Amino acid sequence: MILLNKCIKYKLGCIQIFYKIESNVSILKSYLENLQTKLDRTKNKRYLVWQNTQTCFKNRIRSGVIVNLQYKDPKLFLKNAFKSFSIQVRKQLQKSQIIVNAAFCGEFIKPQTAETSLKHLTTNNQIIDYNIDLKNWYKINIIEKILKKFDDFQEKDSGWALLRILHLKVNINQYTPINIGISTYIEVPEFIKKSKSVINIKNNDSYCFLCKVNCSAC
Numbered sequence: 211m212i213l214l215n216k217c218i219k220y221k222l223g224c225i226q227i228f229y230k231i232e233s234n235v236s237i238l239k240s241y242l243e244n245l246q247t248k249l250d251r252t253k254n255k256r257y258l259v260w261q262n263t264q265t266c267f268k269n270r271i272r273s274g275v276i277v278n279l280q281y282k283d284p285k286l287f288l289k290n291a292f293k294s295f296s297i298q299v300r301k302q303l304q305k306s307q308i309i310v311n312a313a314f315c316g317e318f319i320k321p322q323t324a325e326t327s328l329k330h331l332t333t334n335n336q337i338i339d340y341n342i343d344l345k346n347w348y349k350i351n352i353i354e355k356i357l358k359k360f361d362d363f364q365e366k367d368s369g370w371a372l373l374r375i376l377h378l379k380v381n382i383n384q385y386t387p388i389n390i391g392i393s394t395y396i397e398v399p400e401f402i403k404k405s406k407s408v409i410n411i412k413n414n415d416s417y418c419f420l421c422k423v424n425c426s427a428c
Contacts, residue, residue, distance in 0.1 A: 233379075236263055236275045237315065237328065240376040243277040257281060260294040269384045271302055275315075275377040284314070284360055284375060288353045291378050295352070296344055302382050303340060309383040311335045314356045319373040326373060331359040337385055352378075 239261045247256065257280040265273040276294045281287035295312075302308050313332040319325065333355045338347060364370065 232263065232265065232273065233313075233315075233330065236377060236379050239263060239275055240277045240315070244279060247279050258287070258291060258294065260298065263379075265381075269386075270381060271308065271384055272298060272382040273380070274298060275379045277377045278375040281375055284316070284372065285353070285357060287375050288314070288356060288378065292345065292348050295348060295378075295380055298380065299338060299344065299382065303338065307337060307339045307385040309335045309337055309385045310351075311381050311383075312352050312356070313379040313381075314360070315376040315379065317373045317376060318370040320369045321371060322369065327370070328376070329363065329370075331356050331363065335383065 243259060243261060257278075259277050259279065261275050261277055263273045263275060276291045278287055281290070299308070299310060311333050313330050315328060315330050318327055318329050333351060336347070336351045338344070360372075364372075
């Protein structure tokens with residue numbers, strides 16, 4: 211059990227590092243896009259732009275940031291980011307159902323000390339299927355959730371004020387429904403077997419989950 215816990219902690223640590231890498235890359239893309247917009251007069255009329263980002267996660271189909279170039283109001287930014295969001299999501303929906311989450315990134319300041327900090331307000335993964343009303347889904351799961359977290363954050367840490375909006379990061383993940391009743395026996399590594407910390411019954415029927423429940427109750 212101790213060995214298993216160490217493995218879990220190690221994996222969680224790696225995941226956190228990957229998240230941080232992706233987050234930092236997204237921030238750099240936002241700053242770079244804003245800089246290019248200021249230097250190139252032909253781009254000054256743009257209010258936001260989609261930028262693809264590389265992902266570290268196997269089940270992630272696409273990641274990208276909707277970079278803010280002009281908006282000051284979070285609600286207006288999120289509302290107008292829907293067009294870029296929907297274009298990317300609909301492309302993937304043509305292939306399969308998906309799971310999507312998003313993260314609002316903003317730079318906040320404490321006026322009393324001029325201290326600044328980047329904050330991320332994230333949403334949970336939610337399924338999007340073929341027949342869904344995407345605009346309503348976006349309103350409920352992205353706009354309302356992020357604005358609620360935004361209000362809660364400012365109430366909790368009243369010293370912080372939004373300085374500028376950087377981007378909305380969108381993560382589109384593969385959706386694989388769980389097939390109940392189908393045998394899914396998987397051989398575990400030898401070191402886990404020896405630790406005797408996992409119940410992994412090998413069966414020849416479609417009741418593998420029931421077998422494990424019965425065994426754990428013994």
